[in-house]
Amino acid sequence: MPIKINGMITNNDDAPIYRDWLGIDVVAPNDISNALEDIPAGKDVDVNINSFGGEVEPAAQIYTMLRNLSNNVVINIESSAYSAATIIAMAGDTVRISPSAQMMIHKASSGAIGNAEDLQKGLDMLNATDRTIANVYATKTGKPPEDFLNLMAKETWLSSNDAVDLGLADEIMEFNAEPITNLAKPMIAYDNVQKIKSLVKENKKLKKQNSQFANEDLKQRKLAIFYGKD
Numbered sequence: 001m002p003i004k005i006n007g008m009i010t011n012n013d014d015a016p017i018y019r020d021w022l023g024i025d026v027v028a029p030n031d032i033s034n035a036l037e038d039i040p041a042g043k044d045v046d047v048n049i050n051s052f053g054g055e056v057e058p059a060a061q062i063y064t065m066l067r068n069l070s071n072n073v074v075i076n077i078e079s080s081a082y083s084a085a086t087i088i089a090m091a092g093d094t095v096r097i098s099p100s101a102q103m104m105i106h107k108a109s110s111g112a113i114g115n116a117e118d119l120q121k122g123l124d125m126l127n128a129t130d131r132t133i134a135n136v137y138a139t140k141t142g143k144p145p146e147d148f149l150n151l152m153a154k155e156t157w158l159s160s161n162d163a164v165d166l167g168l169a170d171e172i173m174e175f176n177a178e179p180i181t182n183l184a185k186p187m188i189a190y191d192n193v194q195k196i197k198s199l200v201k202e203n204k205k206l207k208k209q210n211s212q213f214a215n216e217d218l219k220q221r222k223l224a225i226f227y228g229k230d
Contacts, residue, residue: 002046002076003035009054009062009084027051029061036065045071047092053083056108056129063136066091077101077169086168087133090140097160097169105148106155108133141167 007025010018015028039045047066053059066073066088075092082104089095089103097103108129112122130152134145143166163169 002048003032005032005047005049005051005062005085005088007051009051009059009088011055011058026054027062029058029065032062032065036069039071041070043071045069045073046076047073047088048076048078049081049085049089050079051082051085051088052080053085056084056087056133059084059087060132060136063087063091076173077103077163080104087136089168090136092170094171095140095169096171096173097163098173099160101160103158103163103168104156105133105137105152105158107152137168143167 005027007027008018010026010028012028012030015026015031018024018026036045045066072094073092075089075095077089077095077097079098079101080103081089081097081101083106086103086105108126110122110126112119112125114122130149131145134148134152137143137148138145158166158168160169160172164172
């Protein structure tokens with residue numbers, strides 16, 4: 001079962017407040033740690049992301065947790081990976097994004113208060129946080145961190161194609177109806193089954209048309225008998 005990054009990303013202490021008291025979907029580092037305990041070594045770790053972001057430090061903790069795994073990590077961005085959620089997305093050995101999904105990257109923010117020195121400390125912290133996030137993107141893509149600092153400053157929204165072009169995602173998801181099988185005997189090829197279904201559908205259509213023609217012919221013959229023309 002895939003690990004789900006849904007809703008807001010928050011710290012372990014605040015998660016129960018959001019979840020149990022406010023009824024808000026959140027994910028915290030402990031949630032991911034507990035989920036990983038059930039995944040055996042050597043098995044792929046699938047992580048599905050649908051999140052508008054949240055706190056940077058818990059996101060960084062989850063990122064590091066996933067990167068430290070010996071398992072192959074597959075990230076699936078299903079609808080949204082915004083802000084701090086993009087940090088977690090970069091933990092994938094493979095990052096897949098739905099054609100209908102988006103990513104959004106921007107600079108960090110905070111609510112610093114106090115005197116000039118306090119505000120300067122807050123500014124220094126935000127600048128360091130932005131550089132750290134840009135380094136995460138750079139590590140994934142091989143591009144310079146400055147490229148991402150510029151995009152973050154503009155608050156950049158990315159389509160699935162944009163994300164792949166930048167290297168933040170590796171591939172766009174493809175949806176194939178062909179089933180995965182595990183049988184001792186071979187099955188008819190999927191494409192051949194579809195062709196047979198088309199033929200059956202066409203045959204039913206022809207039968208319906210022929211039935212209509214046959215019914216009309218029978219009606220005309222009955223009328224001919226009734227009027228003494230047969």
